[in-house]
Amino acid sequence: DTGVSQDPRHKITKRGQNVTFRCDPISEHNRLYWYRQTLGQGPEFLTYFQNEAQLEKSRLLSDRFSAERPKGSFSTLEIQRTEQGDSAMYLCASSQNTAGGPGGTQYFGPGTRLTVL
């Protein structure tokens, strides 16, 4: 399977702890996206990268959240000092974007479900 993969699939943590999630995109894709989805809602955009550059961040991405894509391949999303309101499904997607193009189709991974106790 050469789709988007995410690790771990489930994470339970206590309030105040730090957590880190990993996303491996489809190998030839240059863009990588993070979204958050809560129950009964559609995914909400958090941030995205083109290669290793972080091009856009949502205001949802507070200073407790940080994302990296150091070599332009996999990405990590870290949440520091977790709060119960951070409980959600964290989705990663990737796409292949060509210069000046509208941006390719985003392919989604299975998500990491975070529960903060």
Added chain:
Amino acid sequence: AQSVSQHNHHVILSEAASLELGCNYSYGGTVNLFWYVQYPGQHLQLLLKYFSGDPLVKGIKGFEAEFIKSKFSFNLRKPSVQWSDTAEYFCAVKGSGNTGKLIFGQGTTLQVKP
């Protein structure tokens, strides 16, 4: 503010019934439009997309959607649903420029009774 509104939160149909799911968006500028589907226990996957050209787009599994610019709408249709279409459906929009940000609606849960 940019937003997507899906009119129906939960739809229940019998097999062979016709389906139409509403989607309206608010976005200042030219848009690209998408419908994604999430089958139980599976990832989000693309059903169809509109970038430009013919406003009636066809997707996988017999789905189609029509972009009506004057109404800011992109409704999803299928003439005859099957039990296997039971899933959650999400409409999404992004600006047609180089931005990668997708804005999703809240989703519609479709339940098809056999």
